[in-house]
Structures are given as structure tokens and as C-alpha cells.
Amino acid sequence: MVGNESPRVLMLGRPGCHLCDDARIIIERVCADLGVGWEERSIVGDAELEGRYSDQIPVIFVDGEQHDYWWVDENRLRKALS
Numbered sequence: 001m002v003g004n005e006s007p008r009v010l011m012l013g014r015p016g017c018h019l020c021d022d023a024r025i026i027i028e029r030v031c032a033d034l035g036v037g038w039e040e041r042s043i044v045g046d047a048e049l050e051g052r053y054s055d056q057i058p059v060i061f062v063d064g065e066q067h068d069y070w071w072v073d074e075n076r077l078r079k080a081l082s
Contacts, residue, residue: 007037008081013058014044023058023072030077 011027013020031038043049053059056069062080
């Protein structure tokens with residue numbers, strides 16, 4: 001997170017998810033380059049999140065709106081955050 005601001009990017013995933021590992025690398029790079037905060041949360045143990053997103057992880061939100069799932073397009077994420 002940057003300063004006291006809420007993170008602009010949220011990634012929902014689960015441990016052991018190789019797509020989550022790939023997405024995390026891109027999100028970390030883009031957010032670091034742009035000085036934007038991000039957060040990662042596991043859907044494991046949250047029945048609502050598991051029911052809603054288990055087939056789509058990782059799910060990426062930007063400013064509270066669903067942005068991507070399964071894969072993160074680096075250019076598209078940069079544009080959304082600019």
C-alpha cells in the first residue's frame with residue numbers, strides 16, 4: 001500500500017494457483033512502476049467468494065470494479081491505473 005490510501009488493485013486467488021503466481025508478478029511490477037497500492041486476498045475459507053469466483057481466479061479488481069480474471073494484460077492494467 002502507498003501511504004494511507006486504500007489499495008487500488010485487489011487480486012483474489014488461492015494458494016498453489018499458478019495463474020495467481022503469474023498475475024502477481026505483473027501486478028507487482030505495474031503497481032510499483034506507478035506507485036499504486038495493491039492487495040491480495042485468498043478466497044479459501046470464504047464461502048461467498050469461493051462460490052462466486054472459484055472458476056475465475058485470479059480475479060483482479062481496479063478501484064472496486066472487476067477488471068480481469070485468469071490472466072492480467074499488463075498494458076490494459078497500466079491504462080486502467082493511469
